[in-house]
Amino acid sequence: MTAEAETHDGEDLTAADTVTGEPETNHGISQDDDAADQDMTMANVGIEGDNVPDIKTESKSEVKLEDLFADIDSDEEFGSAKVKSQDIKPSSSPEAPSSPVHVGPSSRASDPEVMRSFYQRLFPWRYLFQWLNHSPTPTTDFGHREFAFTLQNDAYLRYQSFPTSDLLRKDILRLMPSRFEIGPVYSTNPRDRKTLRKSSAFKPIAKELCFDIDLTDYDDIRTCCDKANICNKCWQFITMAIKVVDVALREDFGFKHIMWVYSGRRGAHAWVCDKKARHMDDQKRRAIAGYLEVIKGGAQSGKKVNVKRPLHPHVARSLEILKSHFQSDILEDQDPWETDEKFDRLLQLLPDKTLNDALRKKWSSAPGRASTAKWADIDALAKTTQGLNATALREAKQDVVLEYTYPRLDIEVSKHLNHLLKSPFVVHPGTGRVCVPINTKHLEDFDPLGVPTVTELLGEIDEWTAPEEGEKEGKSIADWEKTSLKPYVEYFRSFVVSLMRDENDVKVKREREETDSMEF
Structure with a gap:
């Protein structure tokens, strides 16, 4: 039972591709064989937070706009996030101390201590939470979001959910998955799906519109590389695809918040994060995918x-x-x-x-x-x-x-609301490269072979020395700021700030209109 199939670099999984160890339901999940069920049952033992209380609707406490976009470089949750202490279940095992990891030529991205240090010290948990939550206060946008983990033994855990990014972070550090995927926001907490009387009450209601471009789909026309191999020459196919798809999404459909992410080996993913995109049903997603599909047929067609x-x-x-x-x-x-x-x-x-x-x-x-x-x-x-x-x-x-x-799209990724896609900033287990966002303003300068690997980043932390002058007194420097991951995290942060600002502006405008409509 392996979720890390080489098809499409193992970079995305539809609901039909995943293993749950559960009877078939109306969610497009098919039941696997007995061995898979047994593996999954064992892998689920002790999963933290199965009984984590559901996140209620957004807090009514007032949040100042300057607090919303405060640039606090820490891994802690927002200071304004009102989460009751009794709602936060402690991790089943304490975190290891954040001590430097001395990496060497023999260190690999798959080494547990290497991955633990990456998730502890470099992964931008705070900005991931902001991106998926769309608010400084925890909401169901994050709390009802599905996460899926691929464990080191290839067990695949679906329907994981977390009230805050801190709980997600703790479970990642406890289970040490080789990667994790992001799925849709469901109508109820994914962990509570088995308690519902009617299975139809559990359904996906929102997710970013996603696109996947993989260089293996160009193997019949690229002459420099094939299969999982890439170089800067054939990467230009991805550059062309991003240009064409990005401008179409912006000019023809009016989307604004589009983030492109390097897959870590031979492709790129697009996340269209506008609210109107997130709430589209499958029919609308299929229509947009069909609009963009010009290249059809296999290599010999x-x-x-x-x-x-x-x-x-x-x-x-x-x-x-x-x-x-x-x-x-x-x-x-x-x-x-x-x-x-x-x-x-x-x-x-x-x-x-x-x-x-x-x-x-x-x-x-x-x-x-x-x-x-x-x-x-x-x-x-x-x-x-x-x-x-x-x-x-x-x-x-x-x-x-x-x-x-013209772009060769895996349009199945785009058609379905319940599709899962690899999270930005995870580490590709084959190359060790981080799945970083691509700044489209400097698209021609993006070098997939120059993207930092996890071992390089940890080495940069060990070699970093504090500047003698210019450092603000009392301001701590996050570990990612000490490495070549910094420009990618900063770009992600600016993207998230822009998305949250627009979400907040829409909310304020709606509340103002509701207030005006009540006046006589």
């Missing part, structure tokens, strides 16, 4: 692009964005039609047989001719080809550009 003419404005805009990438990243860096076998695929996408025969003859007589030259040959020979339909050729060339550059 032939022509993958069939777009209507005149081109939809989204497709026309995407072509404009992608044409410069096609020239540099595809023709020059990937050189996709270098061999006879490869250029034959290009010829299959062109509509005129006479032109194709002329191109095949020219290219076969000049082995190794660069793809940039072959692409130029199409127009050059087209001028001397009698009876050629220029419009059909132009459209076919547009389709070629789209096939080699």
Whole structure:
């Protein structure tokens, strides 16, 4: 029983993919075999907080706006968070002291003490809570949120929930999962689902709209790497995809709070966090996924692009964005039609047989001719080809550009409200790299191979020395500020602040409108 399947880098799991060890319900969860049930039963023994009291509705206590966005660099919960002490169940085992971990060449990301130190000292728990809670006071946005853990023995625990990030942090440190996923907010506390008389009373009601782009879906067109391997050349496929999807989500659907996150190995995830996105049902999610899906079919399915003419404005805009990438990243860096076998695929996408025969003859007589030259040959020979339909050729060339550059989305990730996706800032167990957010303002500068690994970060803490001047007296410096993780956490923090500010503005406006409507 393994949740860390190599499909899609083991980076996301639908509800149907997960193991619960429970009878089949109406949530799309299928019952696994007896061995899986036994494993899961054993793995669930002693799970902290099964009886943690449910979080009630948002506190009525007044919170000042300056407190809402106070920049307090600590791992503690918000000072304004009113959680009763009797509601907080202590961890079943005390935390280990936060002493420096001296990592060396033999240290690995999967080492328990390495991961413990990462979760204790570097993981931005406070900002994760802010991001998912949308308020300084704990609400059901966080308290009814599902978390799922992949343990070191590959057991997969679903329907974990926590009133505060401190309790989540303590359970992570106790169980030491290799990673954890974030699921939807449910109508009731996920831990209480078995106590409900009607299973239909337990249903997902909100989750970010997510997208997943994986470089293995480009294996039939990237020439530099394949499978789990990546380099800066093929990473440009992800750069192109982010540009196209991000602008569509913002300009065509009006979304504002979109966070892109590096998957830790060979892909990227998008989290669309606007409130209107979080509350969309499956039908609306499928519609947006279908709107963005242009590339269809597997590696051997032939022509993958069939777009209507005149081109939809989204497709026309995407072509404009992608044409410069096609020239540099595809023709020059990937050189996709270098061999006879490869250029034959290009010829299959062109509509005129006479032109194709002329191109095949020219290219076969000049082995190794660069793809940039072959692409130029199409127009050059087209001028001397009698009876050629220029419009059909132009459209076919547009389709070629789209096939080699347009985003290849795993749209199943986007279609369902109850889908689980790996949390930002967890460590990829294969590469040791942290799943950091990508600053789209500097998208071209993002280097997946330069993302820090967990062992590098812990080494940076050990090597850090306090500055002699300029440090504010009495201000503690968080461990993440001492490392190369700092710019990623700061970007995440600014994203969360912007999201919370908009959520708060909407709430204040709604309350003001309700007050005005009561006046005579």
